[in-house]
Amino acid sequence: MAHRKADLVQETSTSTGTGAMALAGAASGKRAFSAALSNADTCYVLIQNGSAPSEYEICLATYNSSGNTLTRGTVVGSTTGSTVNFSAGTKTISLVAPASKMLVEDNNGDASVTRNATIGGKLGLNGASPDATAAINFGTTLGFKGIHVYDDGTGISGLGVSANTLNIYSGGTTIAFGNAALKAGSGSMTELARLNSTGLGIGRSPNAKLDVAGSVTVSDSAYVYTGFNGATWTGAIRSGVQFDGTNQNLNFYTAAVWRGGVDSSGNWRPGSDNAATIGAASFRFSVVYAGTGTINTSGRDTKIGIRAATDAEKRAARRILDGGPKLYKFRDAVDAKGEAARLHAGYIAEDVQAALEAEGLDPWLYGFLCADEITTVEEYTVTVEQPKMRKVETTERAVELIDGQPVLVTRTVERDEPVGQMRPVVDRDGQPVLVPGGEPDAEGNVPLIPMLHFVPEVEQVEETRTREVKTGETRLGLRYSELEAFLRCATGA
Numbered sequence: 371m372a373h374r375k376a377d378l379v380q381e382t383s384t385s386t387g388t389g390a391m392a393l394a395g396a397a398s399g400k401r402a403f404s405a406a407l408s409n410a411d412t413c414y415v416l417i418q419n420g421s422a423p424s425e426y427e428i429c430l431a432t433y434n435s436s437g438n439t440l441t442r443g444t445v446v447g448s449t450t451g452s453t454v455n456f457s458a459g460t461k462t463i464s465l466v467a468p469a470s471k472m473l474v475e476d477n478n479g480d481a482s483v484t485r486n487a488t489i490g491g492k493l494g495l496n497g498a499s500p501d502a503t504a505a506i507n508f509g510t511t512l513g514f515k516g517i518h519v520y521d522d523g524t525g526i527s528g529l530g531v532s533a534n535t536l537n538i539y540s541g542g543t544t545i546a547f548g549n550a551a552l553k554a555g556s557g558s559m560t561e562l563a564r565l566n567s568t569g570l571g572i573g574r575s576p577n578a579k580l581d582v583a584g585s586v587t588v589s590d591s592a593y594v595y596t597g598f599n600g601a602t603w604t605g606a607i608r609s610g611v612q613f614d615g616t617n618q619n620l621n622f623y624t625a626a627v628w629r630g631g632v633d634s635s636g637n638w639r640p641g642s643d644n645a646a647t648i649g650a651a652s653f654r655f656s657v658v659y660a661g662t663g664t665i666n667t668s669g670r671d672t673k674i675g676i677r678a679a680t681d682a683e684k685r686a687a688r689r690i691l692d693g694g695p696k697l698y699k700f701r702d703a704v705d706a707k708g709e710a711a712r713l714h715a716g717y718i719a720e721d722v723q724a725a726l727e728a729e730g731l732d733p734w735l736y737g738f739l740c741a742d743e744i745t746t747v748e749e750y751t752v753t754v755e756q757p758k759m760r761k762v763e764t765t766e767r768a769v770e771l772i773d774g775q776p777v778l779v780t781r782t783v784e785r786d787e788p789v790g791q792m793r794p795v796v797d798r799d800g801q802p803v804l805v806p807g808g809e810p811d812a813e814g815n816v817p818l819i820p821m822l823h824f825v826p827e828v829e830q831v832e833e834t835r836t837r838e839v840k841t842g843e844t845r846l847g848l849r850y851s852e853l854e855a856f857l858r859c860a861t862g863a
Contacts, residue, residue, distance in 0.1 A: 371410035379465035421459025651742030687860035719846035
């Protein structure tokens with residue numbers, strides 16, 4: 371159904387009383403209501419009784435095509451001020467536009483609408499010219515206490531600005547981005563995200579620049595970048611994870627360098643050849659499980675200075691063999707498991723070092739003997755400045771489902787609010803910056819007022835961080851595959 375306006379629509383009727391008017395045909399030179407209206411359409415009509423000229427009524431009417439009748443509704447004006455009880459006689463019923471329902475300018479050039487206005491095309495406000503770039507074009511000095519854009523008069527879908535809160539409506543519910551919180555539009559208005567001076571919180575109030583509660587699902591291509599200690603980014607990738615939706619790879623970056631990742635076949639690979647280690651001397655993996663042994667580069671074209679063992683090296687190998695491998699338990703395993711710690715078999719790095727030195731050889735020229743400096747991670751605190759926050763209680767409107775019925779409710783919520791004050795903005799010369807504002811004068815001139823900007827208060831807090839430090843200790847190790855090959859020199863096998 372729709373509300374209709376049309377010219378030259380007039381019929382007669384002999385109906386009496388306060389009920390619907392049965393239409394009896396178009397008057398001479400006029401059109402029937404059926405030519406201008408469809409079933410359930412509404413219009414304004416003027417009903418006049420030719421037999422009793424004092425009886426008239428201007429009202430909203432609904433057209434019924436099956437019975438060719440007009441059901442009378444809201445009265446705009448009448449003989450009695452309400453629905454008229456028409457007496458006998460022929461009535462003339464005309465489709466009209468009541469004066470009280472017409473939009474006209476007053477002597478100041480102003481016009482007002484008491485409820486909803488429908489714009490069929492573009493709209494320019496406060497001197498702005500309507501164009502194809504937007505449905506509504508605002509002038510530079512136009513301000514709103516609230517603006518709402520809906521797809522019908524009941525507020526089904528659109529935007530609402532009220533009390534410094536932007537509310538988004540969709541499907542009869544509120545997806546309220548109010549007070550810096552993005553909320554779900556149904557049920558109990560679950561908060562989805564919150565943005566404040568601390569950062570962006572997904573599913574919670576943020577405690578960091580990006581604070582995510584629960585799991586995160588991404589599709590196609592996505593990036594997660596992480597910066598530490600106030601590092602300044604310039605748009606390049608710094609540190610984080612990238613999901614490559616095109617190649618189906620998971621990539622890892624640090625310091626703007628691709629360090630490696632997992633390809634679409636599930637293979638883990640480094641970002642560059644023969645440059646990165648798995649683990650470190652101070653941060654070791656406990657066990658490496660594999661279906662086969664490691665493959666070491668061993669082609670002739672990758673090696674130089676290929677030679678046989680010297681006599682001294684053969685004697686050193688003999689010394690190591692004579693000392694023999696030993697059985698032992700690892701100290702950290704005993705600390706953790708006690709007597710249940712398992713026995714291991716192998717050589718002692720210090721014995722290997724001593725055997726080489728006994729034959730006048732430099733033990734650190736041989737790749738099977740390793741010495742690594744040990745570091746540890748310690749916590750330390752720094753004093754940093756951050757915006758001062760306070761908890762405030764505000765009221766918000768929400769739609770809740772109560773016994774299956776959407777109900778608009780008002781409730782109190784707590785949120786974080788920065789502490790500070792609005793201060794005048796100045797230019798580089800220290801002069802106040804003025805902007806149009808306030809009510810225009812009689813000539814329509816808008817006064818200039820100081821531009822204000824919110825300046826937050828800051829507070830000093832202690833922040834805990836971590837760093838690696840040297841312990842002064844050295845851990846000795848052996849590459850067993852190379853050591854075993856060296857020991858074969860003792861027998862020349």
